[in-house]
Amino acid sequence: MKEDAEKLKGFLFRIIDEHKAACRKHPKFCDELLPPGFDFDEEEKRWKKWNDEAEKHYAADLFNEEFYEALNAYQHGDKEHALQELAQCGAVILRM
Numbered sequence: 598m599k600e601d602a603e604k605l606k607g608f609l610f611r612i613i614d615e616h617k618a619a620c621r622k623h624p625k626f627c628d629e630l631l632p633p634g635f636d637f638d639e640e641e642k643r644w645k646k647w648n649d650e651a652e653k654h655y656a657a658d659l660f661n662e663e664f665y666e667a668l669n670a671y672q673h674g675d676k677e678h679a680l681q682e683l684a685q686c687g688a689v690i691l692r693m
Contacts, residue, residue, distance in 0.1 A: 605691060630671055637669035660689045 620626075631637075644662035648654065667682035 608691065631668060635672070637665050637672050641665040641669040656689060656693045660686060660693075663689055 641662070644658065644665050648658055648662050651658065663682055663685040667679050667686060670676075670682055671679035
């Protein structure tokens with residue numbers, strides 16, 4: 598367990614380092630979080646259904662489900678839920 602904790606800690610520091618580098622290289626991140634006219638309801642439903650019915654689960658598919666849940670929540674104005682789903686995206690990434 599201690600080895601896993603150390604790996605996690607090391608990876609978290611790598612994320613922070615990459616974030617700092619990205620902020621220096623690209624000080625302007627984006628104009629908006631979502632492009633206008635997109636509807637993420639269907640994408641969220643599609644990935645949930647895919648993962649619910651899958652016989653074998655893949656990290657990429659689980660990540661997509663969490664990602665579209667986050668975008669859908671944000672699109673509907675539920676920023677707290679969007680943050681929770683983004684944290685779940687991060688959890689999937691850490692498990693990967």
